[in-house]
Amino acid sequence: MSIPIDQHERLSQCIEFLNKNDKQLNTLFYSQASLAKLEKGQPICHEGNSCSQLAIVLNGTARVYKLGENGKEITLYRVGQGESCILTASCILSEIPFPAFAVCDTNIEAAIIPSHVVQSWLAESSVWRDYIFGLVATRLSNIIQVVEDVVFxxxxxxxxxxxxxxxxxxxxxxxxxxxxxxxxxxxxxxxxxxxxxxxxxxxxxxxxxxxxxxxxxxxxxxxxxxx
Amino acid sequence: MSIPIDQHERLSQCIEFLNKNDKQLNTLFYSQASLAKLEKGQPICHEGNSCSQLAIVLNGTARVYKLGENGKEITLYRVGQGESCILTASCILSEIPFPAFAVCDTNIEAAIIPSHVVQSWLAESSVWRDYIFGLVATRLSNIIQVVEDVVFxxxxxxxxxxxxxxxxxxxxxxxxxxxxxxxxxxxxxxxxxxxxxxxxxxxxxxxxxxxxxxxxxxxxxxxxxxx
DNA sequence: AGCGTTGTGTAACATTATCACAGACAAGAT
DNA sequence: ATCTTGTCTGTGATAATGTTACACAACGCT
Missing domain, CATH: 1.10.10.10 (Winged helix-like DNA-binding domain superfamily/Winged helix DNA-binding domain)
Structure with missing residues (x-):
């Protein structure tokens, strides 16, 4: 449940908020996050799941999509380097179930953060708050763009x-x-x-x-x- | 730029987080928020605007919608009592321009919060954070529901x-x-x-x-x- | 070569979108 | 009451998209 020191350099290249000189956040992050690998095609989050952790992508991309009864799909957005699935985040923070599916587009390495610390960091670090709200805003406009495309x-x-x-x-x-x-x-x-x-x-x-x-x-x- | 005492009782009936016994937040809120009335049909936020304040609806509803070139529209969601337009919020917090339109469905009374304090309260109050993230999660799933409806x-x-x-x-x-x-x-x-x-x-x-x-x-x- | 799997082509039909009107209704003006 | 004007609704024609049901082609494998 922590990140080996020899990985710190690499992580800071992938995750922007680690370069904002918020020492407290960095310490918390390196001690409480862990690393994980996911394989291409692997499901990340099922519709209706509640999420117990937040994944920040180091490399690779994931695809978040909606699935209709007849098997039809539509992509809502993709999660790339340094990003994380804000749906996951918002599920964590509000305990609303996850309203879509997510799968790995490619092999993915990710930093995993347990959901309770996601919450507590918000109280501690403005850098972390900015990161989370940046994601939220980006996703909202991604999805609104999807609506616009589909409708117009x-x-x-x-x-x-x-x-x-x-x-x-x-x-x-x-x-x-x-x-x-x-x-x-x-x-x-x-x-x-x-x-x-x-x-x-x-x-x-x-x-x-x-x-x-x-x-x-x-x-x-x-x-x-x-x- | 503050709320008269005789209104406190009424506001606490409309806005749930005022009843969470977060005294600091309540004090901040009553001293820094102000009241406003908006008329039915009045535009609240134009596409591409940056938002300088957050409105929390006391009564009435607002409609947030997308507008296509040909004049076609689609409603994204409605903002009702105790809620606020999270797009506004996310624009405030991330400085991304507002990607839609909002108008008053009905006459509206609202509590207005200047954008810089929206941000600072996040650091102070977990009740406020929960409120904001609750909104975010609700809106995200509202909009995803719209996508689902339109596509499937x-x-x-x-x-x-x-x-x-x-x-x-x-x-x-x-x-x-x-x-x-x-x-x-x-x-x-x-x-x-x-x-x-x-x-x-x-x-x-x-x-x-x-x-x-x-x-x-x-x-x-x-x-x-x-x- | 023979086989199964996956990807593509196509025709017929259902649903939805768009365009171009005509008509119907309500409310105020004469 | 009658007229006028603006809003609301109806309809038919045509284009675009979605759906269903196949046939066939390309590829990998044995």
Whole structure:
């Protein structure tokens, strides 16, 4: 239930609030947190669970999503380096059950903090409070953005946006399936396939099994918004 | 910039955390908060605004909603007695701009707290922290519920649910327009009209200009969920 | 090559969204 | 009372999206 000294340097590179010179918080953190590894695909939190600990991601990402009866999904947001699942946090602090699912997108290393200390640090450290409230605000606006997309944006624009964002993360070819994109955006595989095919006919992309090659990134960027 | 003594009794009836015997917080609150009245229909917070104060509602309700380019709307949640707009709070605490609109549903009386003290009380009072985090958690799950509804539920079921909820708030006849319901649920007036007409043909409701009479509440309750 | 698994294509149909109106009703003005 | 104006509702046509039910293609494995 504490973090070995040889890891301190590394953690402070991943977790910003450890660099804010709040010695008390750092001491508390290093003594009461622990490390954990989670494997890709592993479930983190089930809907309806109450949460007994808060995980701060060191590397890798997790995906938080809603699951409908029919198996349909939609991603609410992702948790990346230095972040933590604020739903977990808010469940801890308010004892409302967790209203979604979370899984590991990739292998994850995380610092684990027992829920009762999450609470007590709030009284001790303004750095910690800022961290927690920063997360809250970020998540709220993430999720509101999801609402906005779902309600106001057409599916072709959303898919164009998805492709464009993936592209700007590096690869000019995306390795994924139509089903994954559908689950990301909260639609069905058929719809994604249809729209990708349209894009292909317009020579914006090239679709093969399991990959999407981006050809005309400029036009895709344009397509994100109202045409 | 303080609250007259003759109002203390009344405020403590509206705001739960004033009854938690946190004397320090109560003192701070009564000395630093102030009262305000807002009129029905008055805008409270515009999208993109940064917020300089937190309002805690004493009576009345406010509606927080998203607005699309085409004028379409969807309600995210309502703020009622003893509550406050957590978006405001999270904007205050994180300096992210407000990502939606808020207006008064009704006339509202509210206690106004300047943003800098919102922050400082967090350090002082665990009662205040619990209050704020309770709000955060409630709003997060409100909004996630909206996502769930929009993505997974059919419109007729959502409208049935809306009608049923209104009914359980008292009236057997709802005074509202189709447009208001559409803005509530994030769809268009025509869709609402059509579905209401279906319900009327099934003798569940009776529609006249400006009002909807609920006839068969039982069946409406059933219709909320998967048929 | 044969097999099962996973990913994709497609057609038909249901639901929802959007557009373009027409008509119906209420309340005030003449 | 009649007219006028603004708000509210109805409807039909068309586009977009969701759903269902398959067929087929690509890949890994034996």
């Amino acid at each position: 944006r057409r599916m072709d624009r959303r898919i164009a946006g998805y492709l464009y964002n993936q592209a700007s993360k590096g690869n000019a070819a995306i390795s994924t399936t139509h089903q994954v994109i559908a689950s990301e955006l909260g639609t069905s595989r058929e719809v994604v396939s249809r729209i990708l095919k349209e894009f292909e006919h317009e020579d914006l992309i090239k679709v093969t099994r399991g990959t999407i090659q981006l050809i005309d990134l400029d036009t895709l960027r344009t397509k994100q918004h109202v045409s | 539920r059919r419109m007729d079921r959502r409208i049935a649910g809306y009608l049923y909820n209104q009914a359980s708030k008292g009236n057997a006849a709802i005074s509202t327009t189709h447009q208001v319901i559409a803005s509530e649920l994030g769809t268009s007036r025509e869709v609402v009209s059509r579905i209401l007409k279906e319900f009327e043909h099934e003798d569940l409701i009776k529609v006249t200009r400006g009002t909807i009479q609920l006839i068969d509440l039982d069946t409406l309750r059933t219709k909320q969920h998967v048929s």
